[in-house]
Amino acid sequence: MKEGWEAVIGMEIHAQLKTETKIFCGCAANFGDEPNANTCPVCLGLPGALPVLNEKVVELGAKAALSLGLNINETSIFSRKNYFYPDLPKGYQISQFDKPFSSNGTLEVLTAERDESGHAKDWKPIKIHIERMHLEEDAGKNVHEGLPDVDKYSYIDLNRAGTPLGEIVTGPDFRTSWQAYDYVNHVRRVLQWVGASDADMEKGNLRCEANVSVRKVGEEKFRNKVELKNLNSVRFMQKAIEYEIERQIEAHESGEGVNQETRLWDEKNNKTKVMRSKEDAHDYRYFPEPDLQPLKVSTEFIEKIKSEIPELPDAMLARFQRDYDLTFADASQLVGDISLAAFYEATAAASKNARASANWILSELQREWNAAGNSAADSPVSAENLAELIRFLDEEKINGKQAKEVLIEMFASGKSAADVVKEQGLEQISDSGAIEKIVEDVMAANEGQVAAYRGGNEKLLGFFVGQVMKASKGQANPKMVNEVLLEKLK
Amino acid sequence: MTIRSNIEKTLDNAEKLNGSLNSFLKIDRDYALRRAEELDNSGAKPGALHGFAVAVKDNICTSFSQTSCGSKILGDYRPQYDATAVSRLIDDGAVIIGKTNMDEFAMGSSNENSAFGNVKNPWDLDRVPGGSSGGSAVAVASGVVRASLGSETGGSVRQPASFCGIAGLKPTYGRISRYGLVAFASSLDQIGIFGQTSRDIASLLGVIAGRDKNDSTTADVAVSDYVSELDNDISGIKIGVPRALFGEGLDDEVRNSVENAIENYRKLGAEIVDVELPNSKYSIAVYYILATAEASSNLARFDGVRYGFRAEDAHELREMYMKTREEGFGAEVKRRIMLGTYVLSSGYYDAYYSKAQKVRTLLKNDFLSAFEKCDAIITPTSPSTAFKIGEKSDDPLSMYLSDIYTASANLAGIPGISIPCGLSSEGLPIGVQLLGPAWSESKLLCLANRFESEFPLSKKPEYFV
Ligand SMILES: [Zn+2]
Numbered sequence: 001m002k003e004g005w006e007a008v009i010g011m012e013i014h015a016q017l018k019t020e021t022k023i024f025c026g027c028a029a030n031f032g033d034e035p036n037a038n039t040c041p042v043c044l045g046l047p048g049a050l051p052v053l054n055e056k057v058v059e060l061g062a063k064a065a066l067s068l069g070l071n072i073n074e075t076s077i078f079s080r081k082n083y084f085y086p087d088l089p090k091g092y093q094i095s096q097f098d099k100p101f102s103s104n105g106t107l108e109v110l111t112a113e114r115d116e117s118g119h120a121k122d123w124k125p126i127k128i129h130i131e132r133m134h135l136e137e138d139a140g141k142n143v144h145e146g147l148p149d150v151d152k153y154s155y156i157d158l159n160r161a162g163t164p165l166g167e168i169v170t171g172p173d174f175r176t177s178w179q180a181y182d183y184v185n186h187v188r189r190v191l192q193w194v195g196a197s198d199a200d201m202e203k204g205n206l207r208c209e210a211n212v213s214v215r216k217v218g219e220e221k222f223r224n225k226v227e228l229k230n231l232n233s234v235r236f237m238q239k240a241i242e243y244e245i246e247r248q249i250e251a252h253e254s255g256e257g258v259n260q261e262t263r264l265w266d267e268k269n270n271k272t273k274v275m276r277s278k279e280d281a282h283d284y285r286y287f288p289e290p291d292l293q294p295l296k297v298s299t300e301f302i303e304k305i306k307s308e309i310p311e312l313p314d315a316m317l318a319r320f321q322r323d324y325d326l327t328f329a330d331a332s333q334l335v336g337d338i339s340l341a342a343f344y345e346a347t348a349a350a351s352k353n354a355r356a357s358a359n360w361i362l363s364e365l366q367r368e369w370n371a372a373g374n375s376a377a378d379s380p381v382s383a384e385n386l387a388e389l390i391r392f393l394d395e396e397k398i399n400g401k402q403a404k405e406v407l408i409e410m411f412a413s414g415k416s417a418a419d420v421v422k423e424q425g426l427e428q429i430s431d432s433g434a435i436e437k438i439v440e441d442v443m444a445a446n447e448g449q450v451a452a453y454r455g456g457n458e459k460l461l462g463f464f465v466g467q468v469m470k471a472s473k474g475q476a477n478p479k480m481v482n483e484v485l486l487e488k489l490k
Numbered sequence: 491m492t493i494r495s496n497i498e499k500t501l502d503n504a505e506k507l508n509g510s511l512n513s514f515l516k517i518d519r520d521y522a523l524r525r526a527e528e529l530d531n532s533g534a535k536p537g538a539l540h541g542f543a544v545a546v547k548d549n550i551c552t553s554f555s556q557t558s559c560g561s562k563i564l565g566d567y568r569p570q571y572d573a574t575a576v577s578r579l580i581d582d583g584a585v586i587i588g589k590t591n592m593d594e595f596a597m598g599s600s601n602e603n604s605a606f607g608n609v610k611n612p613w614d615l616d617r618v619p620g621g622s623s624g625g626s627a628v629a630v631a632s633g634v635v636r637a638s639l640g641s642e643t644g645g646s647v648r649q650p651a652s653f654c655g656i657a658g659l660k661p662t663y664g665r666i667s668r669y670g671l672v673a674f675a676s677s678l679d680q681i682g683i684f685g686q687t688s689r690d691i692a693s694l695l696g697v698i699a700g701r702d703k704n705d706s707t708t709a710d711v712a713v714s715d716y717v718s719e720l721d722n723d724i725s726g727i728k729i730g731v732p733r734a735l736f737g738e739g740l741d742d743e744v745r746n747s748v749e750n751a752i753e754n755y756r757k758l759g760a761e762i763v764d765v766e767l768p769n770s771k772y773s774i775a776v777y778y779i780l781a782t783a784e785a786s787s788n789l790a791r792f793d794g795v796r797y798g799f800r801a802e803d804a805h806e807l808r809e810m811y812m813k814t815r816e817e818g819f820g821a822e823v824k825r826r827i828m829l830g831t832y833v834l835s836s837g838y839y840d841a842y843y844s845k846a847q848k849v850r851t852l853l854k855n856d857f858l859s860a861f862e863k864c865d866a867i868i869t870p871t872s873p874s875t876a877f878k879i880g881e882k883s884d885d886p887l888s889m890y891l892s893d894i895y896t897a898s899a900n901l902a903g904i905p906g907i908s909i910p911c912g913l914s915s916e917g918l919p920i921g922v923q924l925l926g927p928a929w930s931e932s933k934l935l936c937l938a939n940r941f942e943s944e945f946p947l948s949k950k951p952e953y954f955v
Contacts (some may be wrong), residue, residue: 041571045791047564047672048551048573050705080787082834084811091790156795285834287843290677290784292706 001176007245008213008222009174013187014165015197016138016205017060023137023164024051024094035143035157043162045089050291057135057164058295061101062305064166064196065133067312068187070105075296076134078289083282086156087140097286100134101295110314111182123328128183129171138163166197172211172222177241184208184234193338194309201233210241213258214248223258228272230264240265244272316341324354333362343376343383350387353394360390364404368411381410389417396477402426430477432484438476439484442467453489461485493541497526497585500543503955504588504634510953511610513628515548517588518555525585537582539697544579545629545638548589549596550681551670552576559672560592560604563818564798573670574705575639575681575698582697590625590638594820595789596646596674598622599892602883603822611653612953613918617876620650623682627654630684633955637690640682643674644777645896647682648908652871652921655910655947657688657938661695662928663903664709667702673788675781678900688909688938692716695931714932720939725759727937730864732767735895741874747912747920748870751941755868758940765860765867769852773898774890776853779833779846780901786830792818825886854902861927866937869895871908871921895923905931909938910947919947
């Protein structure tokens with residue numbers, strides 16, 4: 001950013017709450033199906049149909065709100081947001097306006113600027129004010145492709161109409177595009193973590209908009225802001241914000257000024273372009289939705305939901321570093337996903353070796369998962385079996401090279417470490433009697449070398465070790481072989 | 491007698507009178523006869539309404555017939571589903587014989603706003619039947635059916651009941667499911683019932699009232715046995731009279747007739763007390779702000795995209811919307827959409843919508859305090875008897891004032907019933923209204939029933955089967 005200027009960014013995220021049915025009717029909340037298959041009089045907006053709130057939306061909304069540090073309001077009101085569009089069957093969207101479901105939250109987000117190659121420089125926490133998360137219904141979709149006579153007709157698919165959304169709005173608290181980027185990733189991960197949303201931007205179940213303005217460092221007032229839309233990935237969003245910051249600084253410096261308007265990210269040309277100006281802004285004529293009662297939430301309900309929320313990723317990250325003595329990098333990889341974190345904790349507990357567990361998961365097992373398209377959630381090698389393998393290694397039943405081979409076999413067959421080790425005859429001979437016997441046989445067969453050793457040629461120890469290992473087909477515990485040889489050759 | 495032969499006679503009567511009265515938009519002969527035969531053949535008797543013929547206002551969804559709302563924009567639109575009230579009637583054995591004419595989207599007090607022609611008053615064909623449920627009122631007043639469904643947003647059942655000399659009930663908000671009632675103003679709308687007598691109303695109300703999971707605004711309040719409670723003793727019941735409402739603007743003949751009705755209630759054993767409703771003078775203003783605000787949003791779905799009328803020769807989306815709504819809606823509907831859009835607009839919301847909501851609360855409180863002193867309140871239903879067709883159609887304000895006694899019950903969410911209490915010198919019926927606290931339908935029906943039995947009208951309308 002140009003010296004002397006600062007960016008002011010606020011974020012709005014729409015996250016689809018992961019319910020089986022829509023927010024105000026019993027239709028399935030899937031939108032990959034045949035167009036208009038999941039519709040009924042309510043979500044089609046047929047005359048006379050009425051909305052009935054889906055309780056599950058309140059539950060998931062509460063999980064999302066609480067895990068983002070928001071306060072849930074005892075009473076919230078649904079309101080109608082009125083505008084005409086073909087994908088909006090009632091001519092209004094049922095949303096919330098002056099009495100949202102939750103409000104006034106503080107969220108700590110880890111963020112870092114990136115160098116030219118995109119590497120994070122210095123992770124540190126910033127505090128973000130989240131103004132609100134309200135509940136609302138999604139609109140349908142206009143379809144302009146893949147259907148007959150698309151040059152003449154517009155088609156409408158209302159499968160998505162009425163799917164539940166939480167709209168999360170922050171204060172103008174971000175100063176760089178990377179802060180906004182880290183915030184959106186934080187929200188995505190938390191929503192996935194608590195099971196409130198799939199939060200997948202590519203599938204459209206998480207969408208974000210950014211409000212961007214710039215001002216001179218030290219200025220208190222905000223200048224005209226631009227609302228950025230069509231941000232189809234977190235990366236595009238970051239690029240769009242970055243572009244917009246530079247564009248606005250230039251426009252202010254040239255004296256041209258910045259219009260309050262909505263702009264779209266044009267991913268082909270890597271720039272933003274005007275969608276509509278402030279003059280075209282809608283007057284949504286919000287008023288309380290008379291078809292729904294005010295939404296009341298009890299303290300007991302909030303307590304129940306709180307008790308169901310698992311430890312959140314940032315708390316877990318700190319704990320992993322502290323209790324398991326992991327590096328920031330390893331710990332943050334392990335908390336990248338709730339099932340991975342759980343897998344790790346189970347492995348560490350069973351193996352009693354937290355660092356080895358992290359290493360095995362993040363290197364060997366991760367590579368197998370990647371190759372097979374698996375993850376911790378559906379791993380062919382269970383945490384218990386991996387822990388057993390790590391124990392074998394720690395007990396020196398097998399060596400490191402063997403352990404890697406055993407893991408590959410475990411991954412392919414789903415068998416336990418003990419079974420694979422046994423089947424492949426890899427188990428080390430650690431029985432001192434057995435090792436003594438082999439050592440004695442080797443010494444008997446090589447009397448000359450024994451004499452030479454005893455005569456002072458101690459370099460021959462390696463020769464004896466090699467012979468013993470050969471005789472044991474590599475299974476003898478090398479440490480014990482050493483000890484026994486030294487003893488017997490005295 | 492079979493149900494079929496009864497229904498056939500009913501249908502014949504409906505068809506015979508419809509040429510003069512225009513009360514039905516659609517007479518569903520085939521459907522009704524088929525349904526009657528099913529009932530005859532089934533042997534089982536599903537409920538008390540077995541074989542009972544009912545007419546239904548054309549803003550209540552029926553999957554077997556049209557639902558036009560009296561508007562060109564819906565025309566012969568056929569819903570995918572039955573309104574809860576309709577399916578409860580059918581399940582109880584009632585036979586719906588047709589859909590009745592109405593002011594477009596229930597906006598009007600004279601039935602002159604129907605896109606499909608006026609309904610005529612069976613007492614005098616030059617006069618309006620009242621509105622907006624004029625067709626349903628006339629279907630009962632002309633003797634075609636004993637009972638019909640209408641809807642009320644601000645007096646649309648009670649006022650036509652009064653103009654047509656029959657009983658009309660507007661229940662407590664939340665008493666009857668609105669699922670399938672095409673919305674005009676959702677916080678005020680309620681399905682109402684017309685009956686030749688309050689007994690007919692009681693028998694329908696018991697069937698259709700009660701909680702419906704498809705309407706979050708229905709209440710989980712027990713449904714009384716309205717029919718058996720009709721004959722309860724009314725002596726000692728306190729009836730409140732808001733004297734301040736009996737002044738300016740009230741027709742003398744109506745005043746005298748209602749005073750007479752009050753006296754008659756006293757003779758029947760009721761105790762008459764004075765009550766005050768200080769904020770009811772604001773009811774029309776509040777009503778027209780809130781009702782139009784909600785209507786402007788409720789009617790947005792009629793946009794030509796998914797169903798109903800779509801204007802031809804539009805070249806782009808905005809033009810399609812504008813032409814469709816310009817050509818599809820009538821003048822009164824457009825007037826109210828514009829009013830409602832205005833009062834919700836940014837910068838005007840606080841001055842109109844918010845303030846009206848505050849006055850609405852004051853009005854509710856007026857009734858709450860009045861009902862501490864009495865069990866029911868009595869007023870005229872309408873300031874006048876049925877006016878002439880065309881008399882007020884160019885003067886919306888004077889038309890709006892005909893709702894002066896009725897609109898406050900919708901704003902307060904309380905029940906009200908209108909029953910005939912006499913005839914004017916011109917031989918037109920005069921209505922008296924009884925209002926009660928929420929969930930007091932049983933008491934209101936009982937009061938109405940007693941009056942009807944003691945003081946029936948001396949004659950029938952000119953057009954009667
Ligand atoms: Zn649906």
